[in-house]
Amino acid sequence: MNPRAIRYGIDHPTLAYYRALVAEHGSPLLVISRQRLIAQYQTLQQYLPHVAFYYAIKAFPNADVIRILAEQGCHFDVASEGEIALLKAHRISGRHTIHTHPIKKDTDIRAALRGGSTTFVVDNLDELKKLIPYRQRVGVLLRVSFRSDSAAVDLSRKFGCNPADVPAIVREAQALDIHIRGLSFHVGSQSLDSATHVAAIHECARLIADCNRDSDNPMNVLDIGGGFPLDYADAQLDLDAYFAPIQTALTALPDDLHVIAEPGRFLVAPAVTGIATITGKARRGDYQWYYLDDWIYGSYSGQLFDHVHYPLQITRDASNLEAAILSGPTCDSIDIIAEDVLLPTLEEGDLVIGHMMGAYTAATATRFNSLSGAKILL
Ligand SMILES: Cc1ncc(COP(=O)(O)O)c(C=O)c1O
CATH class of the missing domain: 2.40.37.10 (Lyase, Ornithine Decarboxylase; Chain A, domain 1)
Known part of the structure; x- marks a missing residue:
């Protein structure tokens, strides 16, 4: 049975x-429960203070959810022209978004720029070069891959560069006069163990420090993605124990490194x-x-x-x-x-x-x- x-x-x-x-x-x-949505947002703020949140609209692309989260001061992670249009229809400025799809058509880039979005994620040189025509207007987050066995949905197989490739891509961006604002990663959705998050934070901090050493335009953003888990199976998931190592890892980062996250599931599922x-x-x-x-x-x-x-x-x-x-x-x-x-x-x-x-x-x-x-x- x-x-x-x-x-x-x-x-x-x-x-x-x-x-x-x-x-x-x-x-x-x-x-949708407005109360529960706000409670989830506030819970995440308590667990990850000083982190700016960008709700991953793909999880539940809904106008009420967007409006309620915007009222709370949440920003938005968009990955398609349709998601940008959803924000636009609700008069949410693209300035409060990051475009996180690592692979884009030129028309995607143009639509995002028209919507006011100026931060784009890439994970390879071909994608970086697509931004050359727009280099005066854009900032880039370079997505790094960290595989996790404990995630229900592995998001680092399909996207993200190898950590060892980061310095070369950053150097190429400097040569192309494209500003890499920082690094991003996504350890996978419904990630039940925060160890991969912690390892990724440490490794990205090290890579940022290394790359910044000889740079006139240093990186100052770390995007720790989404993946924060929920207890669907009444399995006594201990969120305090889950988030504590992530908090500790974030506390050790330099003060001038701005940390952002792209939660989807954690904010909206229980709501x-x-x-x-x-x-x-x-x-x-x-x-x-x-x-x-x-x-x-x-x-x-x-x-x-x-x-x-x-x-x-x-x-x-x-x-x-x-x-x-x-x-x-x-x-x-x-x-x-x-x-x-x-x-x-x-x-x-x-x-x-x-x-x-x-x-x-x-x-x-x-x-x-x-x-x-x-x-x-x-
Ligand atoms: C780039 C990106 N950011 C954020 C998310 C949201 O992840 P989660 O719902 O696990 O928080 C996803 C999920 O697919 C994603 O692909």
Whole structure:
């Protein structure tokens, strides 16, 4: 039997609130909590004081999230023309952004500049050279690769230069009169151990100090990326223990090194709750199947792309449990949200709640079967 934990039962005011939302807006829903979003931002500020945050819009590209975080003083990490347009539509100046995609077309660079973004990430000489026409207007962060076994999603295989190549790229940038403002890295998303962060901070500090020794235009930015983890599996993840070594490593940096970060998941995942409704049921062999109106190609797409299983809650108490399957509505047999779970008898119309559903959920949802997807509410 799959040990995936299900939370059973729900308090009456919360259930009434969810039911009222469904009655008014339909189902499925993704509901943003402003309070929780601000709490996550403040938590990160407490763990990483003196770090400037750039929310990685890709995690949950949503206007309300952007507005709330902007009100808190958060900046933004953009990686596409669409993300820049989203900021522009909400009158957020590109001056508060960094463009973190290491591989860009000229049209991407131009769109970012038009949007006011002037800090670009590169990780190789070809990409650096694409910035020659704009060198008077741009500053560059050079992305360095640090592989991590403890991350759910390795982001240093595809992007980032070898640390040993940093001095040569910096020298070439100086020769091309392009200003390298600093170094950046991303140790991988949902990184459960901060050791790679710490090693990367130390190594980048050393590289910056070495490169600055003979430079008229020294680097003064270190971008420590995202990757900060969440406890999806109720595994007693100790955030104090996780962040303490990173804090210590940051404290040892020179005072004039400006540290920034690009968190996505940590800010937004706990701030969004999914509400789906059971639309039908069937007995098949040893299993009781329940069909929901949200799906693996929809808000639950992160189970495939992001390797995360969201904590699920049903509204009935744990009595007469039997082996069950929670399935999505599409025609595809991989469209299953939870296999082999123990459930009491559920009925059509029952709600199934998905917790921590903000990061890489709606962002990667598709319109398979021409289903329209969860409505997002604040
Ligand atoms: C360049 C970059 N920055 C930041 C992030 C956000 O990472 P996380 O959601 O793990 O904090 C990502 C995620 O893919 C990324 O690719």
